[in-house]
Amino acid sequence: MPVLKQLSTVVIDCADPTALAAFYQKATGWEITHNDQDFASLGNGTPVQLAFVRVDGYRSPGWPDGTRHVHLDFTVADVDGAAEELLGLGASRPEFQPGDGQWIVLTDPEGHPFCLTSATTGE
Template sequence: MTTTKASTPVAKVASYAFWARDGKELARFYAAALGFQLVQEYPDEQGVPTAFLVSNADGSVLYTFYTARDYRAPAWPQDELPFHLDLSFDDVEAGEKRLLELGATKPDHQPGGGQWTVLLDPSGQPFCISAAANWQY
């Protein structure tokens, strides 16, 4: 008798989801920052668009941005963050300038000893930018 070991289910990330006071504004910010496109909007029960999908050209990466009436930005650095994004650029100075033009802001508190820069997206959520690195695992 031959027995077959059942395969272990492994998930794939379907979407990265973010909440903001204005989901569409945040979707537009990250679409521009990442060179992605706003590809679809989803309405709530009253027909008001409240979820916005942003994707890269081949559709392999998907971000969903939700409008949440009661959204509150974290009081960073006092509040610990459950997550944040790290974005890298070949030219960090030019990248920072572009993100600020798109609506990011730069807080006074800058940890990291110059290895990265913290910015706040239009929803007030911190994210970091740094030089592109070749990560090896």
């Protein structure tokens, strides 16, 4: 019997939890469920939330920097359209794009990479 029953929160270290939560709130449409200078979270009514915690002296992971780190993947109906919209919200598109066009890597305003993939990829 598994010990871990349900993933509840993906927590992302950052310099400014409020600003990063606002970016992801605009990007996902999820509601901010908590917000203060050291911690912010958002969710959409499902058991899993995104959270952001302030880390003094935080430095972004960089992309690609040769070290392993966690990143988020989002499924979207129109990858190019979603990328353009997210760039307008403050995301960046790094030059290095692996995957031969199967997905797009973006970085959030603090440099965390995340990927956009088509809803039809893998079907």
